[in-house]
Amino acid sequence: MIDKNSPLPIYYQIQEWIRKKMDDGEWEPGDMLPSERIFAEQFNISRMTVRQAITELVNEGLLRREKGKGTFVAEKKLEQPLQGLTSFTEDMKARGFQPGNKLYEFRVTPPSRDVADALNMKKTDSVYELERVRLADNKPMALEMTSIHAGVVTNLSKDIAQSSLYNYIEQTLGLTIGHASQTLESALAGEKEAELLQIEAGDPILWISRKTHLQDGTPFEYVRSAYRGDRYKFSIHLPRSTRRH
Template sequence: MSSPVYIQIHNQLRENIEDGKWKVGEKIPAERELAAHFDVSRMTLRQAIQALVDEGILERRVGSGTFVANRKVQEKMSGVTSFTDLMRSLGKTPSSKTISYHLTIPSQTEIEKLKLSHDEQVVRMERVRLANDVPICFEIATVPARLIENFSKEEVTNSFWQTLEKKAHLFPGHAVQHISATNATERIATYLNVKRGDALLRMTQLSYLQDGTPFEYVHTQYAGSRFEFVLEK
């Protein structure tokens, strides 16, 4: 199985940035130019760019283009829980709508974050998470395929963490979260029932088991009008 084309482009663009071809704060070539360079459609190129934006490597500036992102000021947050448990603790009924779910080859970033060998595969799923049938966030989650080979698709997409605990007796320990602001694209606006350009909270989370093994890498975009993060010090 070969990597999806957009993942191959993602890896090449990331390598260019790490090698210093484009510096922090520098604008990268236009999508049209990059699509021609890689001989792919604008849609495929845009997928690669969006993946790098979600990882915080690139940032879009309305009316200006796409730039190599500056490192954000970071704030540590205490406590970690699943979306399902969080919503239930608030007295709401959690649910999920699966947009896509497939076995695939990981990107270079996913290999590094999840500490995978280069011959391992992952399951990547896109979901809209809801509370009382109201869409709260859109997420793209990547997990090592070996962890869920005995789980059904429904068990993974409905409540992955609970399934992991009950069926595999593996328990989440801690997570590293990066949070920033973004705006809703047309696609995400449709999923979250907001307007294009509305404010969103973007979170990247790498979750670890109690023994320190990374098991889930997630990019989530929350409807800013329906969700907030609270920090305790």
């Protein structure tokens, strides 16, 4: 329990007490924690101290707050290696999840300046613009805005866009996907991201921009993705270079 004579701060002791509850399986993902008032009364401490302990665990991604509802044990984050090029569908199936999509937009349009620059397109070319929420076991994981070069990936349809694009490109069109480059940055969810990802505005998200090329070097895809910060984490293997200075 809590030892007020310990040199360890009380808020830290509360954090460790909550961690043990989760480690022992007493509190599982989705379970709601007692209110700050109940914690304060149980340990005879201030609500401010309780709030500090809970906030630290929220920042670590172990707990999540829902406005007007309470604090809950967070789902375990999916770890996504940054090595190798795979599709969302392939990633989810490899983890034992059922992948899914909600397609909110599908249109053919001239490319914006950013898309034209990324895909080496002319203003007279066309792109397929897709906006999808990617699902794992019917839970929203990411919001994707995808631009596909219509001159490279042909005859794309809404039905195809709701399945695996990479499977269509490689299996149906017979093209070989070669490599991609991407950037990752942290951000806070706006109103749109919050609504579609079922989170609160201001919650942490991970923004990823990716440009994908065919094996012959032709760029065909430009993707901007917003991943839920409470559901995803990314890892990368960094071998030490054999070169020494």
